[in-house]
Structures are given as structure tokens and as C-alpha cells.
Amino acid sequence: MFTLPSLPYDYNALEPIIDAQTVELHYSKHHQGYVNKLNELIADTGFKDRELEEIIKTADGPIFNNASQIWNHTFYRNCLQSPQENNQPTWSLLEAINANRWSFEKFKEVMTASAVGNFWSGRTWLVKNPDGTLEIINTSNAWSPLTLDKKPLLTVDVWEHAYYLKYQNRRVEYVTNRWNIVNRDFVEKELEA
Numbered sequence: 795m796f797t798l799p800s801l802p803y804d805y806n807a808l809e810p811i812i813d814a815q816t817v818e819l820h821y822s823k824h825h826q827g828y829v830n831k832l833n834e835l836i837a838d839t840g841f842k843d844r845e846l847e848e849i850i851k852t853a854d855g856p857i858f859n860n861a862s863q864i865w866n867h868t869f870y871r872n873c874l875q876s877p878q879e880n881n882q883p884t885w886s887l888l889e890a891i892n893a894n895r896w897s898f899e900k901f902k903e904v905m906t907a908s909a910v911g912n913f914w915s916g917r918t919w920l921v922k923n924p925d926g927t928l929e930i931i932n933t934s935n936a937w938s939p940l941t942l943d944k945k946p947l948l949t950v951d952v953w954e955h956a957y958y959l960k961y962q963n964r965r966v967e968y969v970t971n972r973w974n975i976v977n978r979d980f981v982e983k984e985l986e987a
């Protein structure tokens with residue numbers, strides 16, 4: 795049985811960038827819904843005693859979709875924190891970004907454009923490849939870098955339920971504002987893990 799991991803901040807913690815109602819619905823309805831559905835789907839299968847990441851890497855169809863969405867949502871909300879003024883990355887993260895021949899401003903520009911242009915319900919990710927290089931990739935539906943042998947460092951959620959209540963069709967504004975609530979310490983921790 796999987797349980798919904800606790801939310802590391804209050805529903806209103808991301809205001810005014812992401813409104814409390816969106817955070818509450820996203821957590822207590824969507825994220826919880828994937829947990830409930832996965833438990834139901836795996837109850838009588840060999841997946842019921844497996845780790846979440848193992849299920850993601852071996853299952854397909856609805857079991858994959860729900861397992862991957864649990865992981866994606868936990869990762870997503872861990873990437874965020876209350877708004878920070880002048881939210882600059884820490885030194886080692888900046889170094890890794892620069893090694894990719896990006897300035898921090900250029901990196902934000904490329905990732906923002908990628909998220910704005912992500913056509914599907916999906917996510918845009920900063921990932922670390924096995925050779926240590928960084929890359930920005932788009933995924934659709936429940937897919938994530940875990941199945942591509944890439945380590946996720948940061949994600950931008952562009953499923954409409956992540957922003958539609960406050961921003962409606964204004965995805966550019968949502969993706970741009972979002973830089974102020976990136977939890978750079980979490981991204982750094984993932985980079986070094």
C-alpha cells in the first residue's frame with residue numbers, strides 16, 4: 795500500500811505565484827487520486843510489494859501511469875518553496891549550468907521557452923545525463939526522465955490543472971513567475987546526490 799507523502803509546506807506557501815486552492819486541489823485530489831488508483835490497480839498483482847521506482851521502470855499502462863504520476867507529483871512539489879527575492883542558484887548549481895555553456899539567464903530562457911512550447915499535458919525537466927552533462931527535456935502525460943536513464947533535477951509542471959485556476963491560458967506568465975518559487979537547495983541536493 796502506498797500512502798500520500800506529506801506536503802512539506804502549507805497550502806498558501808506558494809502564494810501569490812501559485813494560489814492556495816490550486817495547491818490544495820493538486821495535492822489532496824490529484825496526487826491523492828493517483829495513490830488511491832495505484833493501490834487499487836496493484837492489489838492483486840506482483841507489484842503490490844515493490845518499490846515505486848521499480849514499478850515505474852517495469853510496468854506499463856494504467857499501473858505505470860499512476861505510479862509515475864505519484865513520483866512526478868512528489869518531485870514537483872519538492873522543487874518549490876515560498877517566493878524568494880532574487881532567487882539565484884547556489885554556486886555548484888551555477889557551475890553545472892555554466893559547464894553547459896549557459897549563463898543562468900540563458901538557462902532560464904531556454905527552460906522557459908521549452909515549457910511554454912510543451913504541447914502536451916506534461917512537464918519540462920532539467921536533467922543530468924549519465925556523463926554529467928545537463929539537458930532540458932519535455933515529457934508528456936505521465937512520462938518522466940526516470941525511464942530514460944536521466945536524473946531529474948528540476949521540473950516545470952505544465953499540465954493545466956497545475957496553473958489554470960489562477961493563470962487560465964496565460965502559461966508564459968505562470969512559467970515566468972515560477973522561477974521565484976524554485977527551491978534551489980533541493981535542486982542542488984539532487985545535483986550532488
Ligand code: MN
Pocket residue numbers: 820824867953955956
Ligand atoms: Mn498534476
